[in-house]
Amino acid sequence: xxxxxxxxxxxxxxxxxxxxxxxxxxxxxxxxxxxxxxxxxxxxxxxxxxxxxxxxxxxxxxxxxxxxxxxxxxxxxxxxxxxxxxxxxxxxxxxxxxxxxxxxxxxxxxxxxxxxxxxxxxxxxxxxxxxxxxxxxxxxxxxxxxxxxxxxxxxxxxxxxxxxxxxxxxxxxxxxxxxxxxxxxxxxxxxxxxxxxxxxxxxxxx
Ligand code: HEC
Numbered sequence: 001x002x003x004x005x006x007x008x009x010x011x012x013x014x015x016x017x018x019x020x021x022x023x024x025x026x027x028x029x030x031x032x033x034x035x036x037x038x039x040x041x042x043x044x045x046x047x048x049x050x051x052x053x054x055x056x057x058x059x060x061x062x063x064x065x066x067x068x069x070x071x072x073x074x075x076x077x078x079x080x081x082x083x084x085x086x087x088x089x090x091x092x093x094x095x096x097x098x099x100x101x102x103x104x105x106x107x108x109x110x111x112x113x114x115x116x117x118x119x120x121x122x123x124x125x126x127x128x129x130x131x132x133x134x135x136x137x138x139x140x141x142x143x144x145x146x147x148x149x150x151x152x153x154x155x156x157x158x159x160x161x162x163x164x165x166x167x168x169x170x171x172x173x174x175x176x177x178x179x180x181x182x183x184x185x186x187x188x189x190x191x192x193x194x195x196x197x198x199x200x201x202x203x204x205x206x
Contacts (some may be wrong), residue, residue, distance in 0.1 A: 101173070103148040104181040113182025116175045120167070129186040131195030133163060138186045139197050146187075146202030151180045 010019045012031050023030035035043075056063050064072065104110070118127065121134075129137035140146065144154040155176050158166030167176060 101152075101177045103184055104178060105185075109178050110182050110185055112174075113178035113180070113185075116171065116179040117182050120171070121179065124163070126191075128189065128191035129183065130191040130193055135198045136195040137183050138189045138191055138194065140187065140201055141197035141199045142202045143199035147204070148180060148184060151183055152176060155180055 010021075011017065012019055012029070015031065015033075017031040017033050020030050020032050057065060104113075117125075117129075124132055124134035125137050126132045131137065135141075135143060142150065144150055144159070154164065155171075156166065156168040158164045160166065171179070
């Protein structure tokens with residue numbers, strides 16, 4: 001440590017940097033080091049950018065903020081017609097509102113429902129509805145309700161996390177109406193080797 005002859009500052013012997021008094025800890029002196037020029041340069045640039053940013057985005061408001069930008073992009077996206085996923089047309093998609101319909105009981109519709117069932121559902125619910133991966137569809141116990149509407153709804157939306165597919169984009173409105181009617185016609189058929197009951201007893205009257 002030696003006194004600086006010019007401004008009477010004490011300076012570190014090794015580096016020549018100014019010693020800061022009152023900043024000595026356990027014999028270690030803190031020095032008032034000069035910041036490197038490149039570092040200071042960057043620091044001033046960030047201040048300038050900050051000022052420009054505030055003026056542009058918050059004072060003059062000549063540029064959109066994140067949220068506004070997001071909303072414009074979403075609006076633009078929603079307007080672009082997508083080729084892969086065409087907007088569901090009311091006649092062919094199993095939109096819940098249009099599918100509900102009523103239970104069909106005529107032989108032709110049930111036959112149609114059976115065809116849809118054999119092709120798409122029997123792998124999991126078995127040919128006679130006795131149940132395998134999926135629950136038994138012939139007993140009065142239902143996980144999601146046993147009314148026609150309940151059945152149509154579960155076919156439409158599926159129970160993806162349990163392995164039941166949402167069929168509304170794969171089957172037509174008529175297919176779903178027929179297959180749901182077919183499933184209702186299986187009630188009480190007592191097929192051999194049924195899967196144990198799941199869900200709760202459904203009472204059509206309630
Ligand atoms: C990949 C296997 C699989 C296929 C294929 C499948 N299901 Fe299912 N299904 C399931 C499973 C698993 C459940 C039980 C969901 C749960 O536990 O919530 C289920 C549940 C159901 C239920 C509700 C049963 C209840 O107790 O509430 C109905 C109705 C149903 N399926 C109808 C169908 C129809 C109609 C088809 C064909 C269009 C079909 N399923 C095809 C696996 C399948």
